[in-house]
Amino acid sequence: MGSLNAKKLDHVVIATADLDDSLAQWERNVGLKTDASLNQPLGAGFKVSRLPIGDSFLELVQPVAEKGRFYEQFQERGEGLFSVSIEVEDLEAAIEHLRGRDVRVSDSEPSIWPGARVARINKGYTHGVSIQLIERS
Template sequence: MFMRIDHIGIACHDLEAKIALFSDTFELTVVAREVNEEQGVREAMLHIADGEGGSSYIQLLEPLSPDTPVGKFLAKRGEGVHHVAFGVPDVAEAMERLAGKGVRLLDERPRHGSMGSEIAFAHPKDVGGMLTELVQAAGAPANVKTDRM
């Protein structure tokens, strides 16, 4: 089911400071910036590498307010890894497959994600305590079948 690690989401208090840190320290390049009102974040995607299954990124997330999911995460846990996102060929199919295995999903259907992707989240309690995101990249053909999982 998974083609690659699409991105690692990192919660932060100051997006610009973290962009500078990751750009200077790891020589990563910002490829996209967005404000996602629905998710309550300002974000930046920093390119890591390209692979056979697609590109991988670091996603820096700054909450728009303290009462957003990322704002609450920061208040409880501080800055750090918020979620791991896996690239999938078809997010709706991946959701069905996980639900069929008893994994609860936080989304009833795919929603808009970074850089035009379609995303959905799996409940952390059902996948080892890790907030897990499924990502179908923008322009990826839907309904691509895979026998892996």
């Protein structure tokens, strides 16, 4: 049945209503600084900044459009931990492995960021935590 073949914790997404204020708090309180704000992908409906930690990062995300998956989930859940992203060696094999264990997982899809594909594990199978699997090329 294979395995998940997780490579590493890729990143953690934290939702915020005010990206600039959040960045200032993370720097002042924790000492983490952004490496760069990223241009939001066309139509994504949010702006984002990354705080590097070794070969992983925290991704702070603020909705800027009142539509889309992120906005809807932000309205439901509010600020705070949004999702955890795990990099896998082979996304299709990881999906097959999880489905073989009767875990609900989405089909793979291109990421909004170039060079990656993602799938999402239904949070009912991960103790309420939204998990994204990511394969980077």
